[in-house]
Amino acid sequence: MTEDLLKRIEELEEQNKKLKERLRKRNNHSVIKTKKKDIVKYWTLLQDECGLSVDWAEAHERCWRCGHKAPLQRCHIIPDSLGGKDEPANLVLLCSRCHIDAPNVESTTFMWDWIRANGTAIYDTFWSLRAQKEYEFVYGKSFAQELIDRDIVSDYDLRLFWNLKIGRSVHHFAHPWNNESTDAGLLKMRLDEFDKNHPVINKKSEAFREKEKEFEYFILKVCDIAKKYNFDVWEGRSQNPHSVTVSSWIDRNKKNRISIKLFKGNIYKACFTDEINPNRNKAKDYVIELGTQESAIKFLNKELEKFTNEYGMKEKQKYVFTINPIFHLRDDEE
Numbered sequence: 012m013t014e015d016l017l018k019r020i021e022e023l024e025e026q027n028k029k030l031k032e033r034l035r036k037r038n039n040h041s042v043i044k045t046k047k048k049d050i051v052k053y054w055t056l057l058q059d060e061c062g063l064s065v066d067w068a069e070a071h072e073r074c075w076r077c078g079h080k081a082p083l084q085r086c087h088i089i090p091d092s093l094g095g096k097d098e099p100a101n102l103v104l105l106c107s108r109c110h111i112d113a114p115n116v117e118s119t120t121f122m123w124d125w126i127r128a129n130g131t132a133i134y135d136t137f138w139s140l141r142a143q144k145e146y147e148f149v150y151g152k153s154f155a156q157e158l159i160d161r162d163i164v165s166d167y168d169l170r171l172f173w174n175l176k177i178g179r180s181v182h183h184f185a186h187p188w189n190n191e192s193t194d195a196g197l198l199k200m201r202l203d204e205f206d207k208n209h210p211v212i213n214k215k216s217e218a219f220r221e222k223e224k225e226f227e228y229f230i231l232k233v234c235d236i237a238k239k240y241n242f243d244v245w246e247g248r249s250q251n252p253h254s255v256t257v258s259s260w261i262d263r264n265k266k267n268r269i270s271i272k273l274f275k276g277n278i279y280k281a282c283f284t285d286e287i288n289p290n291r292n293k294a295k296d297y298v299i300e301l302g303t304q305e306s307a308i309k310f311l312n313k314e315l316e317k318f319t320n321e322y323g324m325k326e327k328q329k330y331v332f333t334i335n336p337i338f339h340l341r342d343d344e345e
């Protein structure tokens with residue numbers, strides 16, 4: 012059965028190849044013979060990488076216009092159909108999206124002017140910057156200003172913002188990427204969702220922001236330790252900010268739940284708790300004074316090690332709920 016299927020797949024692939032070849036001949040597309048590495052070599056000597064979206068060291072794998080890592084296509088400077096030659100001097104490397112946007116004119120210089128005008132300083136920001144431009148075009152206000160007005164300025168708040176659940180988007184048929192208006196629409200939906208959840212903006216104080224930053228760093232370390240001992244992690248939200256509970260359950264008699272909370276003056280306190288959700292704890296529950304972040308980490312390491320030595324380890328982590336989405340364990344891993 013499996014063998015038959017594999018054989019059929021092979022046959023179909025072969026048919027596919029022939030069909031594509033026939034289509035190519037019918038469309039009369041000439042095959043470009045110039046090698047990509049020769050195109051890179053040629054332009055590296057002639058064009059200064061300063062001001063481009065791509066560093067020459069990565070020009071074989073990043074698009075020269077947008078700087079994103081993507082399969083690269085050889086794009087004619089003067090189009091093939093206008094007599095442009097198949098040689099390094101008449102070719103640049105672009106991703107498929109930029110290839111469609113690229114100019115098709117009988118000019119030897121405009122392609123490079125266009126590529127340079129599109130230069131962005133930081134990798135992988137080109138398309139999000141385009142979306143922001145489109146947003147500004149529609150609303151007459153910069154997206155950055157929209158964020159500032161909502162006090163979304165720290166890494167912490169930005170992560171929360173990007174993690175908001177919003178409506179969906181799709182691609183137009185045969186366009187395997189979002190166009191700029193779609194991306195701009197997604198920005199608007201994100202702002203709308205934020206506004207729905209925050210009818211009133213209370214600007215955070217500098218001191219609160221510092222605390223947030225301190226705790227975010229702590230959470231990174233907590234996640235590392237929890238992963239090592241297969242403990243679950245749950246970070247507190249607005250009901251119990253700057254708190255986290257790590258827990259393990261092997262059976263009714265072999266369980267451990269430790270919650271740690273950051274208090275004023277950067278003092279960490281802990282408690283052993285029945286709750287796996289730190290949002291159900293009260294500030295007064297935290298009775299064990301730990302002191303600095305360093306001591307809190309030491310305490311956690313020691314407790315998890317002690318528990319593991321005594322009762323062993325749960326097979327795997329079940330969940331990691333943190334405000335930083337990077338650390339979330341996905342449900343489909345269950």
Ligand SMILES: [Zn+2]
Binds near residue numbers: 074076
């Ligand atoms: Zn590109």
